[in-house]
Amino acid sequence: MAKITFIGLGNMGGPMASNLVKAGQDVTVFDLSKAAVEALVGEGAKTADSAEAAAQGAECVITMLPAGKHVEAVYLGDDGLLAKLPAGTLVIDSSTIAPETARGVAEVATDKGLDFIDAPVSGGVGGAKAGTLTFICGGEESTFNRAKPILEGMGKNIFHAGPHGSGQVAKICNNMLLAILMAGTSEALALGVRNGLDPAVLSEIMKQSSGGNWALNVYNPWPGVMEGVPASRDYQGGFLVNLMTKDLGLAFDNAVKNQASIPMGALARNLFQLHAGQGNGELDFSSIQRLYKPE
Numbered sequence: 001m002a003k004i005t006f007i008g009l010g011n012m013g014g015p016m017a018s019n020l021v022k023a024g025q026d027v028t029v030f031d032l033s034k035a036a037v038e039a040l041v042g043e044g045a046k047t048a049d050s051a052e053a054a055a056q057g058a059e060c061v062i063t064m065l066p067a068g069k070h071v072e073a074v075y076l077g078d079d080g081l082l083a084k085l086p087a088g089t090l091v092i093d094s095s096t097i098a099p100e101t102a103r104g105v106a107e108v109a110t111d112k113g114l115d116f117i118d119a120p121v122s123g124g125v126g127g128a129k130a131g132t133l134t135f136i137c138g139g140e141e142s143t144f145n146r147a148k149p150i151l152e153g154m155g156k157n158i159f160h161a162g163p164h165g166s167g168q169v170a171k172i173c174n175n176m177l178l179a180i181l182m183a184g185t186s187e188a189l190a191l192g193v194r195n196g197l198d199p200a201v202l203s204e205i206m207k208q209s210s211g212g213n214w215a216l217n218v219y220n221p222w223p224g225v226m227e228g229v230p231a232s233r234d235y236q237g238g239f240l241v242n243l244m245t246k247d248l249g250l251a252f253d254n255a256v257k258n259q260a261s262i263p264m265g266a267l268a269r270n271l272f273q274l275h276a277g278q279g280n281g282e283l284d285f286s287s288i289q290r291l292y293k294p295e
């Protein structure tokens with residue numbers, strides 16, 4: 001049993017921490033939301049009044065926060081956790097943030113003798129609940145090997161992508177592709193329906209044809225086609241448009257820095273930004289379907 005502190009108990013962090021509790025780990029949690037903390041305490045986790053107090057005595061600290069600014073606020077500066085944790089502590093950040101932000105946190109952590117990896121995840125809220133997430137890690141091989149048994153309590157596929165920041169690079173490439181696939185799938189479904197096709201029948205046909213993809217297989221964006229997905233509960237919960245827009249911004253910034261061309265990614269970023277600007281930021285990202293199907 002490892003003594004683990006988990007900070008950030010949102011759509012993803014909540015079920016991830018819950019799986020660590022179920023796996024028999026000694027888990028202490030912290031979040032700015034009292035309701036989120038109480039839910040975990042109800043499942044057997046401990047808590048404390050601050051991130052620093054929660055991290056006291058931890059062998060491993062895991063964060064699952066919205067964006068880079070939250071990660072920097074928790075870890076960096078005189079009051080940040082990196083200044084307080086004893087050397088040798090394992091620090092895992094699973095938030096999706098810019099690779100250079102992850103490298104900046106890693107540099108400070110390494111200077112202080114802490115073992116840091118960036119370990120963003122793929123698999124959505126369903127994967128977080130089922131404990132089947134994919135972890136995409138960046139950092140030293142030895143730190144990766146140390147983190148792996150803990151990550152296995154929350155995920156199924158644990159990858160080592162390369163040095164610090166590599167987990168974030170792989171993650172933003174993946175999410176750029178996901179956004180393109182979701183927008184393209186929505187567009188194809190809308191065209192078929194405009195021609196009088198049943199979206200469920202068309203989905204089944206495309207799943208078994210060359211257009212088959214993850215969105216069609218497990219996350220159909222058309223309301224009512226698939227049970228248990230955000231599209232069938234008015235796009236509530238899941239992976240928010242605001243977070244997808246953030247990730248596409250990370251991909252876009254990265255492409256500019258590296259003089260890479262991402263025409264499809266840039267278009268996807270604009271589509272999701274437009275959709276967010278129309279008041280849909282707090283809906284699941286599959287609600288991009290509404291851009292193609294005005295209600």
Ligand code: NAD
Nearest residue numbers: 008009010011012013031032065066095096124125238239
């Ligand atoms: P969320 O907004 O649901 O949860 C974030 C949590 O962090 C909230 O509970 C918030 O109160 C807490 N928080 C913010 N600042 C804090 C602080 N200073 N101290 C303590 N707690 C703090 O977000 P989420 O959907 O769980 O996503 C978290 C990260 O995972 C994001 O970077 C996102 O891009 C990534 N991600 C999300 C999904 C998904 O399907 N939702 C999938 C893969 C990756």
